[in-house]
Amino acid sequence: MAQFQAAIFFLSLTVRCILAASAPPSTRAVMAPIKLDQRTSLYTFSANDGSSFVIDLSSSVLSLNCPRNHPTFPCNSPQCSAFTGTSFSPSCQPPHFTRCSSGACTIPLQNSIDNSCVKAELTRTTLNLNTTNGHNPTGPISIPHLLSACVPPAFLVSLPYHAQGLAPFGLTKFSLPSLLASAVPGLKQKFALCLPSTGTASGVLFFGEGSFFLLPPWSSAVTSYLSYTQLVRHPEHPLDYLIPLKGIAVAQKGIGAPLRGGIARLSTTVPYSTLSRPIYKAFTSAFNKATSGIPRVTAVKPFEICLNSSKLGGTRVGAPVGPVDLMLDGKNWTMFGANLMKDIDDSRLCLAFLDGGYRPQYEVVIGSFQMQDNFLLFDLENRRLGFSPTLLSLQTTCANFNFTSSTA
Numbered sequence: 001m002a003q004f005q006a007a008i009f010f011l012s013l014t015v016r017c018i019l020a021a022s023a024p025p026s027t028r029a030v031m032a033p034i035k036l037d038q039r040t041s042l043y044t045f046s047a048n049d050g051s052s053f054v055i056d057l058s059s060s061v062l063s064l065n066c067p068r069n070h071p072t073f074p075c076n077s078p079q080c081s082a083f084t085g086t087s088f089s090p091s092c093q094p095p096h097f098t099r100c101s102s103g104a105c106t107i108p109l110q111n112s113i114d115n116s117c118v119k120a121e122l123t124r125t126t127l128n129l130n131t132t133n134g135h136n137p138t139g140p141i142s143i144p145h146l147l148s149a150c151v152p153p154a155f156l157v158s159l160p161y162h163a164q165g166l167a168p169f170g171l172t173k174f175s176l177p178s179l180l181a182s183a184v185p186g187l188k189q190k191f192a193l194c195l196p197s198t199g200t201a202s203g204v205l206f207f208g209e210g211s212f213f214l215l216p217p218w219s220s221a222v223t224s225y226l227s228y229t230q231l232v233r234h235p236e237h238p239l240d241y242l243i244p245l246k247g248i249a250v251a252q253k254g255i256g257a258p259l260r261g262g263i264a265r266l267s268t269t270v271p272y273s274t275l276s277r278p279i280y281k282a283f284t285s286a287f288n289k290a291t292s293g294i295p296r297v298t299a300v301k302p303f304e305i306c307l308n309s310s311k312l313g314g315t316r317v318g319a320p321v322g323p324v325d326l327m328l329d330g331k332n333w334t335m336f337g338a339n340l341m342k343d344i345d346d347s348r349l350c351l352a353f354l355d356g357g358y359r360p361q362y363e364v365v366i367g368s369f370q371m372q373d374n375f376l377l378f379d380l381e382n383r384r385l386g387f388s389p390t391l392l393s394l395q396t397t398c399a400n401f402n403f404t405s406s407t408a
Contacts, residue, residue: 027186029208030141031132033403037160038199041271042113043368044163045205048128048140053167054159055193055205055268058239059112060172062179064165066123066150072104073122079147080105080122082173092117109149111166113269114158120149127180134210134221136406146179169268169378170239177380180207189380192223193268194391194398197338197372201399212375214391215400222375225394226386229328231378232263237361241266241378243385244329245364248279250286251322257282264326264364266371266385272302272342273370274356276363287351290322303342303350310347317392319349326366333387339370373397 032045034055044052053064073079080099092108099106109120126144130137148165156163168175169191181189187208194214196203206212211221232242245264248255257279275283284305295308312319318337326333341349352369375398377386391397 027131027141027184027208028188029132029134029206029210029212030129030180030184030187031137031207031401032129032205033401034193034195034203034205034398036196036199036203037163040113040158040160041368042160042163043195043203043268044160045167048130051164052160052162053165054113054163055169056112056166057169057241057266057268059166059168059175060170060239061107061109061120061168061174062125062146062148062165062176063109063111063120063151063155063168064125064148065153065156066121066125070121070123070150073124074103075100075105077105083107083122107149109151109155111151111155111158113166116155116158118151118155120151120155123148123150129207130405132206132210133406134212136402136404138406141184143180143183146176146183147174171233171241171380172239177207177378184208190378191380192375192377192386193371194222194375194401195268195368195372196399197397198399201397202401202403203398204401213402214396214398215402216396222388222391222394222396223377223386225388226375226377227331227333227388228379228384228386229331229333231380231383231385234263241385242362245326246329247327248283248364249325249327249332250283251290252325253286253290255279255282255286259363261363263362264366265362266366266376268368268371270365270367271369272352272354273367274354274360274365276356276360277358279363280353280355283353284351287321294321297348300344300348300350302354303352304355306344306348306350307341308347309343309349312349316395317390334389335370336390336392338390338392339372339374342369 034045043055046052092110105122106119110117124145125148128142131139131141177191181187190209192206194203212223213221229243242263242265297306297308299306319341321337324335342352373391375388
């Protein structure tokens, strides 16, 4: 533990000294555009140099395909010593793993998308993003010497074609929000996701804090519409973002299935929310009752319930199928048709929740489809999650951030 803390302090001090001459005296927020890859259903954010990284809420280390002559760290360096524990990729620890390869520090690293394991060289990289005033980008910022890991090309096969690697947002000292907060003076350990619902428009990612706005121009920031719930920790899965879940209601009626775990995990790499078998059966039974007057059509894998959309019509917040409420600690996260029903074709909408079987790691996993066009603020300093109502109800979407540069 002492070695780990010393390594973190050394890394933070080094980066702050490097940035002191070039960074603004204080930066409240940094931003980047988010894109949905339709082939993989994964989300990436783009840096100013054109590189892009998959957003992974459960990943631990910034991983990328490096040039041949990339910098490395000696095996006895404080940075290498910080990775002596097994919590970063516990399922990738081979019995005789060596942390030295030709004098360079190497670490075991797991690809959370396909669960493959690789040996990666510890390195440092520079990330080029934009500062923001909450309304627009306000100028470029270069953040050098971020601790990262070089992975072989095979590591990238399961990612979108244009992605250079995985961006870690898991609850570790080496996550991107933590590294940026340590590197950029004035930046808080907070980040916000606004995931777009199509692959043709960009959503937005914010690091730091402030009032954030979407078009059309409002007098109120989207952050003023947030409700909050606590973030809880799981000792066996310390990377994951978990929220308390007391129950689930369909069309304002509880589904009656007990939630033994009492928590739900948030995931940007699971496309559709997944429920354990008993909860899924109760959930789909309640949904069938609530939508009994709507004709069914042949289901399309991986979905089990599909409706005839030609008989449905629509509303501002999606198909009129009745809301689903996730009952948290005193607050409800309410989802409407746009986050419940996947549009398959001109005549089919399918319920975008999947059966997770009898023994999943978590009873409830909230997938990225259910997060689309919702503004989510991860406040790591206060261990809480802020979530907006669906932005469709506010007559905007995650694709409505103004990316036009501003000098203000």
